[in-house]
Amino acid sequence: MTTALAAQQTYHLSEAETHKLWRLSQLAAGASEASALALSGLLLDLPKSVRTALLEFAEAGADSGFLLLRGVTVGDLPDTPTVHHSGALQGHPTDGTLTLVADLLGSLVGYLDEKDGALIHDVHAVPGEEKRIENSGSVAFDFHTENVHHPLRPDYLGLLCLRQDHEGVAATRVASVREAVRLLTEEQVAILRTPQFYSSYPASFTRGRSGPVPRSGPHPAVFGPYDRPFMRFNSHTTHAAGAEATAALKALSEALEAVCHNVVLEPGDLVVVDNHVAAHGRSAFVPRYDGRDRWLRRFYSVRSLPGWTQHMMPRQRVVPTLEDIQGVL
Numbered sequence: 093m094t095t096a097l098a099a100q101q102t103y104h105l106s107e108a109e110t111h112k113l114w115r116l117s118q119l120a121a122g123a124s125e126a127s128a129l130a131l132s133g134l135l136l137d138l139p140k141s142v143r144t145a146l147l148e149f150a151e152a153g154a155d156s157g158f159l160l161l162r163g164v165t166v167g168d169l170p171d172t173p174t175v176h177h178s179g180a181l182q183g184h185p186t187d188g189t190l191t192l193v194a195d196l197l198g199s200l201v202g203y204l205d206e207k208d209g210a211l212i213h214d215v216h217a218v219p220g221e222e223k224r225i226e227n228s229g230s231v232a233f234d235f236h237t238e239n240v241h242h243p244l245r246p247d248y249l250g251l252l253c254l255r256q257d258h259e260g261v262a263a264t265r266v267a268s269v270r271e272a273v274r275l276l277t278e279e280q281v282a283i284l285r286t287p288q289f290y291s292s293y294p295a296s297f298t299r300g301r302s303g304p305v306p307r308s309g310p311h312p313a314v315f316g317p318y319d320r321p322f323m324r325f326n327s328h329t330t331h332a333a334g335a336e337a338t339a340a341l342k343a344l345s346e347a348l349e350a351v352c353h354n355v356v357l358e359p360g361d362l363v364v365v366d367n368h369v370a371a372h373g374r375s376a377f378v379p380r381y382d383g384r385d386r387w388l389r390r391f392y393s394v395r396s397l398p399g400w401t402q403h404m405m406p407r408q409r410v411v412p413t414l415e416d417i418q419g420v421l
């Protein structure tokens with residue numbers, strides 16, 4: 093089942109707002125590695141209604157767990173890359189767009205363990221990796237909260253669509269725990285709230301590593317206030333310790349499926365997801381590797397990081413390896 097996209101989950105930029113955001117994005121693009129302070133003037137110049145929509149989403153949240161901005165300029169684009177880390181858009185104004193939105197919500201960050209700490213991630217299919225459950229795949233990617241294994245998970249992620257798949261069928265699937273728990277029994281929710289779940293490191297954090305995949309936990313799958321809960325769950329990598337908890341996890345998966353919003357992103361659509369409220373995924377599509385394939389760009393944003401983490405950063409905005417912070421949190 094799929095629910096319709098409610099109007100309050102979508103903000104359409106006016107033509108003037110589109111132009112202003114693009115101008116600020118061009119200025120911010122060269123500063124994406126710089127401190128938040130260097131960008132603060134540009135953040136203040138963002139169109140007031142766009143700022144308000146994003147800040148209200150960050151402060152008050154939304155039961156759906158996402159906000160869709162439509163009408164974002166994507167500019168001139170080269171062919172969709174077919175290799176990892178092509179750097180095809182280094183310095184592109186969309187770097188600036190994503191940095192500004194991430195810094196308005198919190199702070200743009202990358203993880204040294206993932207893509208060598210890249211701050212903006214290009215999401216497109218890579219030949220031979222169609223079945224990988226990460227950015228480079230094209231098979232269905234089930235519900236997950238981002239970096240589920242990590243103690244410093246992103247608070248928000250953003251996905252900007254540069255190009256759709258050829259058939260226009262690939263949907264970004266977003267499912268909120270706040271909507272899903274209404275379909276669960278009190279007993280199931282109580283089980284999901286107990287720390288008896290384990291999450292293996294996702295594929296993007298173990299690329300190039302051999303040996304058994306490490307895991308984090310035990311942790312709860314649902315936590316926070318009863319009327320406004322949060323979630324830590326990846327349908328591919330989160331597992332329960334016993335039969336009862338396994339059944340509760342399955343019920344959560346089914347409830348997420350029942351409340352899922354299928355958002356078919358078009359060029360210029362930027363969806364912002366609250367990573368503790370909503371899980372996200374992707375439906376399958378067929379890449380052609382002809383330079384016109386589906387291409388999204390992703391950011392992570394955190395509201396705050398401990399001071400010691402910031403002082404351990406190998407580069408500005410890059411969270412140290414898990415090995416370096418293991419056991420501290």
Ligand SMILES: [Fe+2]
Pocket residue numbers: 236238372
């Ligand atoms: Fe994801």
